[in-house]
Amino acid sequence: MINLRAKKKENAEVFTSAMNDIMFFLMLFFIIASTLLNPSIINVALPKAVSHDVLNKKEMDLTITKDAHYYINNKETSFENLESAITSEMRGGEELVIKLRLDKDGTIQQLVDVLALGNKLKAKMVIATDKN
Numbered sequence: 001m002i003n004l005r006a007k008k009k010e011n012a013e014v015f016t017s018a019m020n021d022i023m024f025f026l027m028l029f030f031i032i033a034s035t036l037l038n039p040s041i042i043n044v045a046l047p048k049a050v051s052h053d054v055l056n057k058k059e060m061d062l063t064i065t066k067d068a069h070y071y072i073n074n075k076e077t078s079f080e081n082l083e084s085a086i087t088s089e090m091r092g093g094e095e096l097v098i099k100l101r102l103d104k105d106g107t108i109q110q111l112v113d114v115l116a117l118g119n120k121l122k123a124k125m126v127i128a129t130d131k132n
Contacts, residue, residue, distance in 0.1 A: 044103040049129035058094045060086070064110050066103040079113065086121055098125045 044065055062082075063071040070077050072085050090096050098118060102111055111127075118125045 044101055045105065046101065046128055046130040047104040049131070058096050060089050060096055060098050061101060062086075062098050062114065063101040064103065064106055064114065066105040068106075068110060082114070083117055083121065086117070086123060090121070090123065096123065098123050099128050100125055101128045 044063060061071070061073050063074075065071075068079075070079055070082060072082070072089075077085055086098065100111070100114060102114075115125065
């Protein structure tokens with residue numbers, strides 16, 4: 001005999017209420033991670049260069065803004081304190097490379113003063129530029 005009764009249809013459901021929490025935490029993680037990846041928070045307009053090299057040594061960022069504010073690793077300092085700050089960083093034993101981040105509208109005299117200080121301390125310095 002043929003069964004003519006209607007069959008019960010089962011509905012499959014996926015509960016996605018926990019998915020919102022997971023997506024929120026993932027988004028929060030990527031926002032925090034992306035801010036930590038950029039150590040140079042001080043915004044300066046770097047000059048352009050055609051070629052660039054990447055260094056694999058201990059680096060110290062020395063940022064000079066166009067209005068003559070000096071920052072060592074994002075901490076503001078005066079020009080008079082630069083020598084002692086660089087000397088204390090060089091005591092670590094590992095080879096230190098100072099990455100100069102000079103605003104493209106800054107003066108040449110600022111660059112010359114910092115390079116003279118680096119020459120006096122026998123520190124290796126490189127000038128940071130933007131990619132072309």
